[in-house]
Amino acid sequence: MKKVLLITFLLGFIFKSCQSKREIQSSKNLEIEEYITEMMNNHSIPGLAVAVIKDNSIIHKGFYGTKNLTTNEAISNKTVFKVFSLTKTIVATSMFKLIEEGKISLKDSLSMHFDGLPEKWQYVTIGNLLSHSSGLPDIHQLIKELEDDSIKDKEFIELLYNDEMEFATNNQWRYNQTNYILLKMLIEKISNSKFETYILNHQFKKTKSENVFFSAGSNVNIANQATYYDYKREKAVFEIKKEFSGDKNHPLAGINLTLDEYIIWNQRLDNDEHISEKTKMAMWTPFKFKESNRHFLYGWDVYTVNGFDSFGFSGGGVSGFRKFVDRNLTIIVLTTGYKNYPVQDIMIDHIAGIIDTSLFNEQTVLTEQVIGEYFLSNTTRDLKYIIEKVKQDNPKSNLEEIFKSIGYTLFFQLDRKEDAIDLFKANVTEYPKSYDTYGSLGYLYFLTEQYDLARNNYVKALELNPENSYSQRRIKEIDLILKNN
Template sequence: MLLSINAFSQKKINSKVELKQSIDNYLRQTIKTNEIPGLAVGVVEDGKIIFEAYYGKENLEENNSVTKNSLFRIYSTSKLISTVGVFQLIEKGQLSLEDKISKYLDHLPREWQEVKIKNLLSHSSGIPNIIQYNDISVTATDSEKIAKLSQEKMEFETGNQFSYNQTNYWLLTMIIEKITGKTFEDYILKNQFSSSKDEVLFSSNSSENIPNRVVKNFYNTKTKLYEKTSENDGLRAHSGNGINITLPTFINWSNNLANNVFLNSETKKSMWKLFEFKNKQDHFCYGWDITKVNNYDSYGFSGGNVSAYRNFPDNKLSIIVLSNGYRYAPIQDQIINHIASLVDKNLIDEYLLSKESITSEFLKINNQNAEQIYKELKKKHPEWNFEKTFNSIGYILIRNDRLHDAVKVFELNVQENPNSADAFDSLGEGYFIAGKYEISKKNYLKSLEFNPKNDNAGKMLLKINQIFLQKNNYNE
């Protein structure tokens, strides 16, 4: 009997070791393929940390390694923490989703008067998005910003649709401060990070010198080097994109959320309830995105294309991905989906995993086997369509000066989707960039054949005809 128990325990330990190794192998390969400078990943299942690892460098200039003390700016993933702060006030009865924002904020334009708290959280307010107006200084006062935005038209009828908007969370900041009498930052620290000294701070300024802060990088396709970002969204952007946090602190936050420390279960359910958009098309909860993985709901958000958090409540699983850049395309959600499939077999989504595999193969420098791998997958699952995947791969390759490879991908997309206006449009663009105007024209004409309303194809044909006209005049 004792031997059996020991054997079972050893098998379980080996299983955990194998899982950690599988996740680690996957992440190392992903880092290599996408040339990710620095990465931290945490996985929590049923309240226990089953994986926590750190890779690469915090800062490419100083060559500091990513560690448990590294502070990652999580950009718009900050909105999840801000949203929990809003629902803490709702749970205490100090705020309601149905409250009009004019109840808390003065001097609002008439068009904003009917906007409610629920519209800010669901990005259905229709209020002009502040980041679209370069003439509004980040150092402007709240009153000055409101006065400026008041001169602009509403983007759409309040409640009609989802439109991601930074103004919404700036307004929530002011409302939180009005209700609590505290700064937004002090309120969040006291109610969600009271025991996390120096492990969470607020800054929306990438140029600010902060010890152990991981700065986002972008890959310059011309110099073939990473360069630090220098954007500064100001002090009033903290609720939307300015939280900087270590992975252990984020894991602790996740556990407190799961264990109903921040909010009771009923409040969480209301936070994760779908908002009813008037257009009956968009899907979004209150501050949280909802994603289905193999028919299981997950809730979370991503930020700056470098961070993401996802909670799978039915599977008691949470995954955190924090990084500081990528060469080809943002992959934080892809990483979450893949890790989820390794941890829980119920979360294996073969289509998503196949998309990831296809993308990875076509992005390789020597990708001679990519098409064969795709066709083998397609043979097994003829019902699967990868038109959008190929289109995305093609444009990623173009951005990375691999035009020849991009055109080959667009050609394959046309072969696989011979009735797609979009596929022919993209192939037309590939040939246009390559200077092959005759064949570009043929593909744009084909695109118009399938979609006569394709304005882009029409504009490109006019441009090509103008090029031909200029050549003829020059030859004459």
């Protein structure tokens, strides 16, 4: 009798525990749904798909909005998303498979695999390509200008041979598309197969599928493919994103897949089917730059939330993939555009905080508030008002890094250079003892060729931090430019 009672008690306890977990997860899913709806409304996101994988189980998967504003077709599990530069993480994983097989090494120089390279190119390694520390001239503008797939990759790369290196190899990080054209050439040479065939075979276990394929252009009419949009502020309308669709872009931003296909790829990564655990850890090791504190891995970026590192990347300002390895959590966010601000990374951080309280970050919530004040107001507000408003609501918060992040996004992704400079000027006024605020403003002045203003800000940054070697180098560079003008 006692055994029966004990078994009954244990079964009841297990049932209640399972029921409680289901209720908690149901509550979290509802919170995620409400949050996604809010973000889609605030930023006029046309279409979106989200997956959350926790402890190797899909705990949330959702499809929202429309894949085409003209036809109003709904986003679904059949919708194919262009993941843009998230392609690079998959290419990097393929490279580490070749490393695992002993066919190449991170330390291999380009001269070991290619003949006829300029002298300074010969010492660039595969590790430099993956970590964007090569310093090679960037081919990105040529890809836009030529739009010609009849030119072979080698001939295309040769067009850069007479260009100056952007910086000394290993010294710093700079995002560079040339690196991945060369990685494509390496994969084809070592595998003796087409780049696209190799990636699809080894990463997706298929060569032809409606659910995963290469197509770099977002204006190509393909069944079930989501349509991507740019918001034109001067016209106040969404327009279809126009991009070159040639093969040259395939290693840079060419993978298209459904959310389900992406989930399967991630499961294979978690199960060590792509590469071993040891090889993954090597891939997720920070590269040591000689003159930069930038944290970047081999083909992957690293994002830190509450002391927890997550590995991933974002693409086109619309897609994000992140693995919180220590928390056994993966979040995928795929969107088709936005009106105000690219929010895929912010959404990932916020959803992570909903799922796992140890990842809840007040800075993420504050960033959303600042973006809301800056972008979503129906009236014209100056920056001083915005800063004072947010500070009043959050008196203990430091907004310096938030405004710096928003400013760089305005400058580099949204092409709102004057707004970015104004934001950084306000940041300097608010945080006059921070050498980094002056250095950041100096950098934007430098990029817009306002060299006197750039120099003044770098000098101020150096006064606040005499050990700031970066500002020292920039001042010397500016002095040389001014001398030659």
